[in-house]
Amino acid sequence: GDSVTQMEGPVTLSEEAFLTINCTYTATGYPSLFWYVQYPGEGLQLLLKATKADDKGSNKGFEATYRKETTSFHLEKGSVQVSDSAVYFCASSGNTGGFKTIFGAGTRLFVKA
Amino acid sequence: DSGVTQTPKHLITATGQRVTLRCSPRSGDLSVYWYQQSLDQGLQFLIQYYNGEERAKGNILERFSAQQFPDLHSELNLSSLELGDSALYFCASSVAVGGAISEQYFGPGTRLTVT
Numbered sequence: 418g419d420s421v422t423q424m425e426g427p428v429t430l431s432e433e434a435f436l437t438i439n440c441t442y443t444a445t446g447y448p449s450l451f452w453y454v455q456y457p458g459e460g461l462q463l464l465l466k467a468t469k470a471d472d473k474g475s476n477k478g479f480e481a482t483y484r485k486e487t488t489s490f491h492l493e494k495g496s497v498q499v500s501d502s503a504v505y506f507c508a509s510s511g512n513t514g515g516f517k518t519i520f521g522a523g524t525r526l527f528v529k530a
Numbered sequence: 531d532s533g534v535t536q537t538p539k540h541l542i543t544a545t546g547q548r549v550t551l552r553c554s555p556r557s558g559d560l561s562v563y564w565y566q567q568s569l570d571q572g573l574q575f576l577i578q579y580y581n582g583e584e585r586a587k588g589n590i591l592e593r594f595s596a597q598q599f600p601d602l603h604s605e606l607n608l609s610s611l612e613l614g615d616s617a618l619y620f621c622a623s624s625v626a627v628g629g630a631i632s633e634q635y636f637g638p639g640t641r642l643t644v645t
Contacts, residue, residue, distance in 0.1 A: 451633055459638065460534075460636035460638050461573075461634075461636045462532070463633045463635070466633055510632040510633075517586050518563075518632060518634065522573075523572055523573060
């Protein structure tokens with residue numbers, strides 16, 4: 418079945434460091450891919466999305482590119498801030514079959530000043 | 531503000547009791563999802579409705595049930611509550627059930643504490 422695998426956390430970085438959170442997926446067909454972020458005490462919010470191969474989603478300095486050949490959608494940011502401390506969830510949403518959205522387990526990011 | 535509302539915000543109840551959580555989706559969204567989030571289990575998908583009909587089931591216990599009403603609001607019923615049911619329960623909504631316009635908008639959650 419469809420699945421999403423994220424790197425395990427927590428990830429701890431110093432302010433202004435480069436961030437990569439790995440995400441790979443298995444799916445039937447060509448799903449849309451999403452990154453969601455959950456700040457402490459809040460619900461999840463959509464951070465960015467990509468709907469087809471080679472699409473790049475970007476928002477708030479974060480980027481992720483839909484790589485069909487490696488079935489990956491890694492999240493990157495060039496310079497993290499303390500305010501980026503949160504849990505990040507990768508998700509895929511198929512447009513065939515069961516039309517399900519599958520979430521990864523989440524990766525907690527701590528950014529130190 | 532995502533446009534998704536959930537009530538109540540907090541709920542404290544005793545083991546063996548029954549509670550109902552309520553969710554109103556964003557205007558125009560036909561699909562509603564329920565999730566359970568606990569510290570040790572992460573985000574667990576429970577159930578999904580689309581325009582009043584059940585579309586997908588996840589790890590939902592038999593003690594739990596849900597429905598989506600004609601006005602598209604949804605309720606999650608939890609019965610015979612156990613200590614392990616203490617968690618954050620999120621509702622989310624989306625326009626479509628899959629594909630490019632299926633991004634979900636999450637409510638603020640209901641924190642359930644079973645004592």
